Amino acid sequence: MKFLLDDTVLAARKLLGVVLVHDTPSGRISGMIVETEAYRADDAASHSYRGQTERNAVMFGPAGHLYVYFTYGMHFCVNVVTGQTGHGEAVLIRALEPLEGIECMVQNRGRSNNLTNGPAKLAQALGLDKRQNGVNLLQDDSAVKLETGATPSGITTTTRVGISENVDHPWRFYITNNPYISKR
DNA sequence: AGAGCGATGGCCT
DNA sequence: GGCCATCGCTCTA
Secondary structure, X not given: OHHHHOOHHHHHHHOOOOEEEEEXXXXXXXXXXXXXXXXXXXXXXXXOOOOOOOOOHHHHOOOOEEEEEEEOOOEEEEEEEEOOOOOOEEEEEEEEEEEEOHHHHHHHHOOOOOOOOOHHHXXXXXXXXXXXXXXXXXXXXXXXXXXXXXXXXXXXXEOOOOOOOOOOOOOEEEEOOOOOOOOO
């Protein structure tokens, strides 16, 4: 996972195919990352753009940690911190392909379809919220961690979703033809 | 298939 | 006080 220290846009591409795991009391829940977005420090759409605050502090910490934020009053979204410590960069995980613990995901989501094809959906499916903000994803004994997965067959590049600033950059990536990407 | 909108709370000015 | 890196229900076709 050395690539997390690379340029954040490149890191977002390389996170495709990596497996995100949450070890819970009710079992191991995991999914392969199939869609990401890069948020750079000099990027008006990034939470870190206006400097460090209590909320976004994790983004300014070391790469490979988990940044979880709360939005729209009811949703959590999950990011992997990238780049050098102090820069404030991260990659938003927008979609997963479910691998293990699908029964747990169904329970967490309260439905049996569309488990992980959106940033807030996958956070709920894996049981991730404010409590996991800041955990180290690169440590073996961590409850939430990243594991090496498959190399994607193909990568599609588009502009990012759901932002109003800095709209034109092609910083969203997904595995071409993967059925679990979020729509739009 | 697609547009409209309500739910719901923390963060920032 | 207004804004949100959202989701899913409800309406119109």
